[in-house]
Amino acid sequence: MRARPTLEKVAARAGVSRATASRVVNGSMRVAPQIREAVTRAVEELGYVPNQAARSLVTQRADSIALVFPEPATRVFSEDPTFSGIIRGVSMEIEEADKQLVLMLTGLSGGYQRVERYATNGHVDGVIIASMHGTDPLPGVLARRGVPVVCSGRPSVPSSLPYVDMDNVGGAERAVRHLVEGGRRRIAAIAGPQDMIAGIDRLAGYRSVLRDSDRRSIIAVGDFTRDSGTAAMRQLLADDPEIDAVFVANDLMALGAMLALRQAGRRVPDDVALVGFDDIPAASYAEPALTTVRQPTEEMGRRLARMVLDLEEKAQVMLPTELVVRGSTTPP
Amino acid sequence: MRARPTLEKVAARAGVSRATASRVVNGSMRVAPQIREAVTRAVEELGYVPNQAARSLVTQRADSIALVFPEPATRVFSEDPTFSGIIRGVSMEIEEADKQLVLMLTGLSGGYQRVERYATNGHVDGVIIASMHGTDPLPGVLARRGVPVVCSGRPSVPSSLPYVDMDNVGGAERAVRHLVEGGRRRIAAIAGPQDMIAGIDRLAGYRSVLRDSDRRSIIAVGDFTRDSGTAAMRQLLADDPEIDAVFVANDLMALGAMLALRQAGRRVPDDVALVGFDDIPAASYAEPALTTVRQPTEEMGRRLARMVLDLEEKAQVMLPTELVVRGSTTPP
DNA sequence: GGGGAGCCTGAGAGCGCTCTCTGGAAGAAT
DNA sequence: ATTCTTCCAGAGAGCGCTCTCAGGCTCCCC
Numbered sequence: 001m002r003a004r005p006t007l008e009k010v011a012a013r014a015g016v017s018r019a020t021a022s023r024v025v026n027g028s029m030r031v032a033p034q035i036r037e038a039v040t041r042a043v044e045e046l047g048y049v050p051n052q053a054a055r056s057l058v059t060q061r062a063d064s065i066a067l068v069f070p071e072p073a074t075r076v077f078s079e080d081p082t083f084s085g086i087i088r089g090v091s092m093e094i095e096e097a098d099k100q101l102v103l104m105l106t107g108l109s110g111g112y113q114r115v116e117r118y119a120t121n122g123h124v125d126g127v128i129i130a131s132m133h134g135t136d137p138l139p140g141v142l143a144r145r146g147v148p149v150v151c152s153g154r155p156s157v158p159s160s161l162p163y164v165d166m167d168n169v170g171g172a173e174r175a176v177r178h179l180v181e182g183g184r185r186r187i188a189a190i191a192g193p194q195d196m197i198a199g200i201d202r203l204a205g206y207r208s209v210l211r212d213s214d215r216r217s218i219i220a221v222g223d224f225t226r227d228s229g230t231a232a233m234r235q236l237l238a239d240d241p242e243i244d245a246v247f248v249a250n251d252l253m254a255l256g257a258m259l260a261l262r263q264a265g266r267r268v269p270d271d272v273a274l275v276g277f278d279d280i281p282a283a284s285y286a287e288p289a290l291t292t293v294r295q296p297t298e299e300m301g302r303r304l305a306r307m308v309l310d311l312e313e314k315a316q317v318m319l320p321t322e323l324v325v326r327g328s329t330t331p332p
Numbered sequence: 333m334r335a336r337p338t339l340e341k342v343a344a345r346a347g348v349s350r351a352t353a354s355r356v357v358n359g360s361m362r363v364a365p366q367i368r369e370a371v372t373r374a375v376e377e378l379g380y381v382p383n384q385a386a387r388s389l390v391t392q393r394a395d396s397i398a399l400v401f402p403e404p405a406t407r408v409f410s411e412d413p414t415f416s417g418i419i420r421g422v423s424m425e426i427e428e429a430d431k432q433l434v435l436m437l438t439g440l441s442g443g444y445q446r447v448e449r450y451a452t453n454g455h456v457d458g459v460i461i462a463s464m465h466g467t468d469p470l471p472g473v474l475a476r477r478g479v480p481v482v483c484s485g486r487p488s489v490p491s492s493l494p495y496v497d498m499d500n501v502g503g504a505e506r507a508v509r510h511l512v513e514g515g516r517r518r519i520a521a522i523a524g525p526q527d528m529i530a531g532i533d534r535l536a537g538y539r540s541v542l543r544d545s546d547r548r549s550i551i552a553v554g555d556f557t558r559d560s561g562t563a564a565m566r567q568l569l570a571d572d573p574e575i576d577a578v579f580v581a582n583d584l585m586a587l588g589a590m591l592a593l594r595q596a597g598r599r600v601p602d603d604v605a606l607v608g609f610d611d612i613p614a615a616s617y618a619e620p621a622l623t624t625v626r627q628p629t630e631e632m633g634r635r636l637a638r639m640v641l642d643l644e645e646k647a648q649v650m651l652p653t654e655l656v657v658r659g660s661t662t663p664p
Numbered sequence: 665g666g667g668g669a670g671c672c673t674g675a676g677a678g679c680g681c682t683c684t685c686t687g688g689a690a691g692a693a694t
Numbered sequence: 695a696t697t698c699t700t701c702c703a704g705a706g707a708g709c710g711c712t713c714t715c716a717g718g719c720t721c722c723c724c
Contacts, residue, residue, distance in 0.1 A: 004454060006680055017704045022682060030702060049453035053394070054680035056385035057709045064434070084416075091437045095446070100455070102396070103435040105423045114427070121381035122336060123432070226617065255617055282614045285558065285587055338710055349674045354712060362672065386710035389679045669722080674715100681709085692699070 005046040014042040025050060056122075064100035065126045065308055068115055070136055080252075081280055082297050086130055086152060089301020097309050099125070112138060120145045126308035128152065133196055150308045152300060153197050154316070162314035164303045168198050168277075171293035171321030172205025175275040176247050178291070180213045182329055184245035184273055188218040190232040190257060192249035199224070202249045202277055218243070222253045229256025237264055244272055245329075251276035251283045251292055258286060258328070274328040288327030295321050337378040346374040357382060388454075396432035397458045397640055400447055402468055412584075413612055414629050418462055418484060421633020429641050431457070444470060452477045458640035460484065465528055482640045484632060485529050486648070494646035496635045500530050500609075503625035503653030504537025507607040508579050510623070512545045514661055516577035516605055520550040522564040522589060524581035531556070534581045534609060550575070554585045561588025569596055576604055577661075583608035583615045583624055590618060590660070606660040620659030627653050 011021035016035055023031050024039035025048075031039075042048070056062050067090055069083070087103075094101045102124060106115050119127050119142055126148035129139050139161050142149045151163040179187050189206045192199030203219070210217045220235045222228030229248060233256065236243055248254035254276030258268055266272045268288055276283055276292040283290040296319050303319070306312045343353035348367055355363050356371040357380075363371075374380070388394050399422055401415070419435075426433045434456060438447050451459050451474055458480035461471050471493050474481045483495040511519050521538045524531030535551070542549045552567045554560030561580060565588065568575055580586035586608030590600055598604045600620055608615055611626035628651050635651070638644045 004452070007682095008680075018681080019683080019705075020703055023703090026682085032702070035703085049449055051389070051453065051680050052455050053385045053388035054709090055682075057383070057389055057680080057711085058682045060709080062385070067435075087435070088437065091435065095437075098446075100450070101435050103399075103419070103423065103433050105420065105427075117381055118432070120336070121383065123384050259617075282617065285591075285614065287619070339712095340710075350711080351675075351713080352673060355673090358712085364672070367673085383710050386679090387712075389681085389710080390712045392679080665724105667722105667724090670720085672717105672719080674717085676716105677712105677714085679711085682707105684705105684707090686703105686705080688701105688703090690699100690701080692697100694695100694697075 004051070005048045006051070007048070010039065010042045010046055010048045013046060014038040060122065062122060062124050063098075064102055064124055065094060065128065065305070066102045066104055066115070066119055066124045067128045067130065068104045068106060068138070069130050070106050070112075070115075070133070070138060080278070082278065082295065083130065085295075085297025086301040086304070089298040089303075090128060090305045091301070092298075093302045093305035093309070093311075097305075097311070099309070116141060116145075119147050126150070128304045128308050131155075135195070148308055148310070148314075150304050150314065152304055156195075156197050156200065162307055162316060164300050164307070164317045164319060165197070166295045166300065167318050167321045168201035169205040169208070171277065171295070171323070172202040172247065172249075173209050174321075174323045175277070175291075175293050176206050176209040177213075178323060178325065178329060179245040179247065179273055179275060180209065180215075182245070182273060185215070186218070186240065186242045187215060187245040187247060188220070188236045188240070188243045190229055190236070190246060190248040190253050191219055191221045192224050192253070194221065196224075199249060206247050222249070222256075224250050224253060226252045226256035229253025230260045231256075233257035233260035234264070237261075237266075245274070246272060247275050249277055251278045251280045251290060254290055254292070254328075255282060255286060258290070269327065269329050269331055276328075279324055284326065286328070288332075291326045291329040292324050293321050294324050295319070336383070337380045338383070339380070342371065342374045342378055342380045345378060346370040392454065394454060394456050395430075396434055396456055397426060397460065397637070398434045398436055398447070398451055398456045399460045399462065400436045400438060400451075400470070401462050402438050402444075402447075402465070402470060412610070414610065414627065415462065417627075417629020418633040418636070421630040421635075422460060422637045423633070424630075425634045425637035425641070425643075429637075429643070431641070448473060448477075451479050458482070460636045460640050463487075467527070480640055480642070480646075482636050482646065484636055488527075488529050488532065494639055494648060496632050496639070496649045496651060497529070498627045498632065499650050499653045500533035501537040501540070503609065503627070503655070504534040504579065504581075505541050506653075506655045507609070507623075507625050508538050508541040509545075510655060510657065510661060511577040511579065511605055511607060512541065512547075514577070514605060517547070518550070518572065518574045519547060519577040519579060520552070520568045520572070520575045522561055522568070522578060522580040522585050523551055523553045524556050524585070526553065528556075531581060538579050554581070554588075556582050556584060558584045558588035561585025562592045563588075565589035565592035566596070569593075569598075578604060578606050580606065580608050583610045583612045583622060586622055586624070586660075587614060587618060590622070601659065601661050601663055608660075611656055616658065618660070620664075623658045623661040624656050625653050626656050627651070 007021050011018045021039050024036050130152045139149045139151050154165040191203040220232035222232045276290045279292045279294040283292045307314045339353050343350045353371050356368050462484045471481045471483050486497040523535040552564035554564045600606050608622045608624040611624045615622035615624045639646045
């Protein structure tokens with residue numbers, strides 16, 4: 001492997017000092033045009049690429065940011081488009097800023113220390129934490145260590161850390177209101193885990209609309225998996241056969257619920273209307289297609305990245321969600 | 333932010349030289365036990381973490397490897413569990429080796445140069461390319477530049493580059509043989525794009541079994557999307573209404589085909605049996621559940637990582653695939 | 665007891681780059 | 695013409711670490 005040329009070589013070839021070459025490479029304005037051009041030519045002729053390690057060493061910047069998924073790795077990239085959307089958004093923004101994206105999937109086993117060690121040792125200019133559990137200690141720890149941190153999802157413990165969250169409450173409200181407006185009387189909910197902010201907020205949205213529309217709530221809790229949706233639906237039907245609509249806290253469970261309804265001989269949407277949350281691809285393939293709430297995941301990734309890169313002010317941001325009406329709530 | 337301690341500080345605190353401290357930190361055997369202990373204590377007391385940039389600068393290693401997805405970013409992380417599996421596997425193995433994973437989604441727009449520049453400038457000890465198009469020039473370019481490269485998926489142009497591929501041919505053969513053994517007479521195929529190795533190989537597998545079992549092949553081509561599967565299925569039915577089985581080159585298209593069959597009034601599996609490929613989550617949710625071919629994606633990621641990390645010999649590896657029989661080929 | 669051999673530690677030279685500081689030239693102002 | 699200002703290029707000091715090399719100590723063998 002031919003040794004990569006150093007700045008020194010470039011400077012020599014261009015007949016200037018290393019300092020000047022550095023200035024040109026870094027786009028300083030204070031260089032005479034013909035010298036700049038000479039250096040630029042030398043760079044191209046030699047195929048010079050700056051050594052990031054050397055640069056980092058002196059600038060104390062790493063020009064890379066970490067994207068951390070504290071979930072057990074196995075669950076992270078399943079069917080959930082949230083994660084992929086975030087990755088895409090982050091990736092685009094990072095790429096635009098000409099920085100690097102370091103991906104860290106921390107399993108349960110000591111991955112924490114690893115992230116902490118890595119992030120606090122200057123490897124990284126900032127950390128984006130895609131946490132689902134609002135109680136994660138990692139963001140706080142890193143922030144205290146002086147590492148720029150931005151979270152996806154509002155921490156359940158109030159804190160001053162910047163985050164980008166989806167409007168789960170608003171999305172759930174719109175979804176349930178849609179059911180109310182469709183004339184549904186007995187609207188149940190299948191909630192998600194109540195230790196996740198998404199689970200909590202979506203249930204809160206459901207509750208708030210039911211209260212306003214003077215209906216009694218009836219709730220079963222699942223764990224965001226399809227099977228738990230099926231089980232929850234069966235329980236709801238057993239509890240109250242009069243149910244004519246169900247708001248489900250995510251699509252996977254909604255698909256499971258649809259199965260349970262079919263097995264129970266209830267037609268969707270004629271007998272029971274169904275709304276999900278997330279808009280996973282399978283939602284639109286379902287039969288009938290699932291009405292659901294879409295989240296701007298890619299936008300979330302972009303905002304997260306821009307904040308951690310200091311391209312926009314670090315703040316606590318709430319992104320709007322959107323109701324996607326399909327066949328599971330409206331007869332064709 | 334409190335300044336991070338340097339090796340110098342650690343050495344001072346332990347009352348030794350920087351060189352000795354370095355030796356301890358790097359686990360050299362040639363240090364007296366009590367000195368080693370003193371240094372270790374100093375490291376802990378100060379919370380010392382080595383500066384990777386400084387280390388890289390002198391060792392010429394980056395302790396990180398890049399995982400490149402040359403697909404347009406938007407398509408990469410859709411529903412396809414192949415990618416997530418690879419990421420998971422790679423991530424685990426990299427983590428175990430205590431290195432970093434740099435994720436690069438190169439869109440179409442000049443992402444190439446960026447990867448090339450990045451990978452050849454010593455940022456990275458190796459590159460894993462998750463290419464789907466076997467004609468990708470990137471692997472060759474990097475290899476020529478002396479960067480260790482491993483590809484996921486066999487390049488369609490024969491080369492000596494190491495890769496890890498799935499046994500697409502074998503999987504397709506098993507799938508089609510399963511249809512033959514189920515007594516199906518008229519077995520069609522919906523092929524994938526013929527510029528992707530997976531598309532080519534899966535079709536080859538289909539063809540080989542049909543030839544051996546003395547059947548005529550009947551083929552429509554899709555582009556791995558669900559809609560293209562629907563369209564292809566319609567065309568097949570129009571071409572030959574006698575079809576009683578279809579081998580589909582991926583699950584997404586198979587799901588689309590299932591829709592077309594339902595709309596055409598054909599029962600699955602009674603009238604037409606259906607086999608897919610990939611085993612995406614939605615395959616098992618489908619009604620009936622889809623018989624398909626599962627690929628060891630996580631294992632693929634692990635092997636890719638181990639090869640690029642030189643933990644195992646760089647070679648051209650073929651991973652076995654597995655037929656998963658479900659309701660779309662066997663009546664309950 | 666003398667001379668190696670072996671082992672550990674410390675000194676010091678860089679890795680490639682950025683950035684401050686200084687010097688010198690050119691233009692502006694007196 | 696002289697001084698001041700401005701602007702640009704170069705010299706040089708490090709960033710924090712690794713690693714070679716040399717020195718000094720201990721231990722063993724003759």
